[in-house]
Structure formats: C-alpha cells, structure tokens
Amino acid sequence: MRLAHERAAVRVPATTANMGPGFDSFGMAFTYYDEVEVRAVTGATRVRVEGVGAGSVPEGDDNLVVRALRAGLDAAGAAQAGFEMRCVNRIPHGGGMGSSASAVVAGLVLARGLLSDPRALDDSAVFSLATEFEGHPDNVAPAVFGGATVAWTQEDGAPRAAPMPVDASLPVSLVVPPLATRLSTRQARKVLPEFVPRADALFNTSRAAVLMLALAGRPDLLLAGTEDRLHQEYRRSVLPSSMEVMDSLRQQGYPAVISGAGPTVLVLSRLEGDARAALERQGWTLLTPGIDMEGARLV
Numbered sequence: 001m002r003l004a005h006e007r008a009a010v011r012v013p014a015t016t017a018n019m020g021p022g023f024d025s026f027g028m029a030f031t032y033y034d035e036v037e038v039r040a041v042t043g044a045t046r047v048r049v050e051g052v053g054a055g056s057v058p059e060g061d062d063n064l065v066v067r068a069l070r071a072g073l074d075a076a077g078a079a080q081a082g083f084e085m086r087c088v089n090r091i092p093h094g095g096g097m098g099s100s101a102s103a104v105v106a107g108l109v110l111a112r113g114l115l116s117d118p119r120a121l122d123d124s125a126v127f128s129l130a131t132e133f134e135g136h137p138d139n140v141a142p143a144v145f146g147g148a149t150v151a152w153t154q155e156d157g158a159p160r161a162a163p164m165p166v167d168a169s170l171p172v173s174l175v176v177p178p179l180a181t182r183l184s185t186r187q188a189r190k191v192l193p194e195f196v197p198r199a200d201a202l203f204n205t206s207r208a209a210v211l212m213l214a215l216a217g218r219p220d221l222l223l224a225g226t227e228d229r230l231h232q233e234y235r236r237s238v239l240p241s242s243m244e245v246m247d248s249l250r251q252q253g254y255p256a257v258i259s260g261a262g263p264t265v266l267v268l269s270r271l272e273g274d275a276r277a278a279l280e281r282q283g284w285t286l287l288t289p290g291i292d293m294e295g296a297r298l299v
C-alpha cells in the first residue's frame with residue numbers, strides 16, 4: 001500500500017459514554033468537533049495545536065493523533081513519512097467527552113485519507129484499532145459511526161458495535177466544570193471495585209433496557225433509564241462536585257448522569273431557568289450540541 005495523497009483533513013465528534021446504566025458499552029456522538037489537517041512531508045513531524053491542549057499536548061511523534069495515524073498506516077502496510085499537522089481542538093481533555101477516543105479516531109481516519117486504497121482502513125478497521133488504543137469501545141463506537149451506539153467485546157476479545165435507535169432531535173445539555181477539575185479516565189477507573197453485588201448488576205440490566213426504549217422515543221422513561229449502581233457512586237470521592245450537580249438535577253426531574261468518566265455532567269434534556277443560571281454562576285459551562293449522526297469523516 002502507498003500514500004497516494006499529500007494532504008487529508010478530518011472532523012471528529014465529541015462523545016459521551018455510559019449514559020448511566022450502560023457502563024463501558026453505551027455511547028453517543030455530539031455535533032461538537034475537533035478538526036485536524038495533516039500533510040505528509042520529508043522532514044520531521046511537527047504538530048500545531050490551537051484551542052484545547054495548546055501548549056500541553058506533545059507536538060511531535062508522541063502526539064496521540066500522530067501515534068494513531070502511524071498505527072493506521074502500519075495496519076494498512078503503508079510506508080511512514082514525516083507529518084505537518086494542525087489540530088483545532090474543542091473537546092476538553094480529561095472532561096468526560098471522549099477526547100482521547102476522538103484523537104485516536106481522527107488519526108486513523110487521517111491515515112485512511114492518505115492511502116491509495118481507503119478501504120484498507122474502513123470504519124470497522126478504525127473501530128477495532130481505536131478500541132485497542134483506548135482499552136474499551138464505548139467512546140470509540142459513536143466517534144466512528146455517529147448517533148447512539150452499544151459496543152461490547154466478544155468472547156474472543158474482538159470489539160463489536162451496533163447503532164441504537166435514537167430520536168435525533170433529543171435535546172442534550174453538557175454541563176462542563178471549570179478547567180481546574182479535569183479528571184483522567186485512568187484515575188477514575190482506579191476507584192471502581194472489581195466485584196459488584198448481584199442486585200446492582202440486575203438493577204443496571206433493567207435500566208439499560210429502559211434507556212434504549214427512552215432514547216428511541218419514550219422521553220417519559222429517561223429518568224428511570226438513566227439510573228445506575230455500577231460506577232457513578234463509586235466515583236463520588238474523585239467527582240464530588242459533579243455528583244452533587246447530578247444529584248441536584250435528578251431531584252429536580254432532569255435525567256442527569258456523569259458523562260463518561262466525568263467530570264462533565266450529561267443531561268438528556270434542555271437545561272433551563274434557575275437550574276441553568278445557578279450552575280453558570282458557579283463557573284460551569286453549558287453546551288447544548290445536537291446529536292451527530294455521521295461520526296468522523298474526511299473533509
């Protein structure tokens with residue numbers, strides 16, 4: 001396989017994961033994007049980052065997007081090159097909006113855009129490779145395929161994903177805490193127990209099924225369908241403010257959950273009035289994107 005194009009550009013959506021009961025399996029993509037452009041060059045790799053991560057993420061071959069791009073070229077059997085990359089980043093890092101999954105998917109889709117035969121890195125290949133990077137498929141699936149997704153790992157270790165029916169006009173609010181309260185997924189996974197009570201596993205099984213019905217057009221079931229006993233409460237010690245916000249919103253009737261590993265809070269409805277004003281006064285930022293139905297795509 002050879003590199004047939006000097007330039008490629010990608011737009012990749014932010015995502016949420018878990019959505020309450022669907023720990024490590026449910027996800028959804030938003031119309032809120034990182035954009036990356038790359039050129040293959042003969043010299044060394046140079047990454048220019050604008051927006052989120054400028055001055056903090058690596059600017060050479062150790063950049064996550066470049067690492068994924070190189071992994072994609074290797075998987076397709078293509079030659080490597082130097083790269084000039086420009087990243088326009090909007091997705092917060094360590095915020096619970098899937099920034100690392102989006103970065104990896106962006107790199108792999110850019111590799112597709114440089115190849116003589118893009119079929120060597122189709123969506124299914126990108127999904128598998130990106131899941132290897134991430135360790136779990138829940139953010140990767142919506143970043144690749146768009147919409148709402150359920151993802152799982154087969155007995156043989158291979159990741160799978162399928163679309164969940166979702167009403168694309170479902171209003172969504174993302175309540176993002178001030179910059180100082182970012183939390184790495186690694187840290188948030190360390191506080192989870194290895195075993196959970198059977199009653200809690202049963203609780204989540206029913207709520208996950210209810211959430212699928214709710215997303216497909218039964219908004220009256222959203223509050224029940226976003227209950228969880230497998231991960232959120234265990235993370236309270238590392239997400240105290242987010243858990244407080246989530247609890248308070250749920251008491252007011254909003255279907256609120258921790259987005260991914262947090263600390264962003266996802267609300268599956270429009271947040272209005274006093275609830276919204278109080279959070280904004282405390283320095284939280286409210287985002288109200290739509291649901292992205294396309295996933296990452298070359299532009």
Ligand SMILES: Nc1ncnc2c1ncn2[C@@H]1O[C@H](COP(=O)(O)OP(=O)(O)OP(=O)(O)O)[C@@H](O)[C@H]1O
Nearest residue numbers: 064093094095096097098099100103184185260261
């Ligand atoms: N666009 C990017 N470019 C380079 N590195 C990135 C980019 N996005 C994320 N990263 C790396 O991934 C790290 C964040 O990954 P992490 O899995 O902890 O959080 P997240 O993906 O934002 O949250 P979550 O998985 O809970 O949704 C950043 O600190 C950075 O090292």
Ligand SMILES: N[C@@H](CCO)C(=O)O
Nearest residue numbers: 017023024185260261
């Ligand atoms: N399912 C993952 C999402 C974050 O990557 C978690 O909650 O740890």
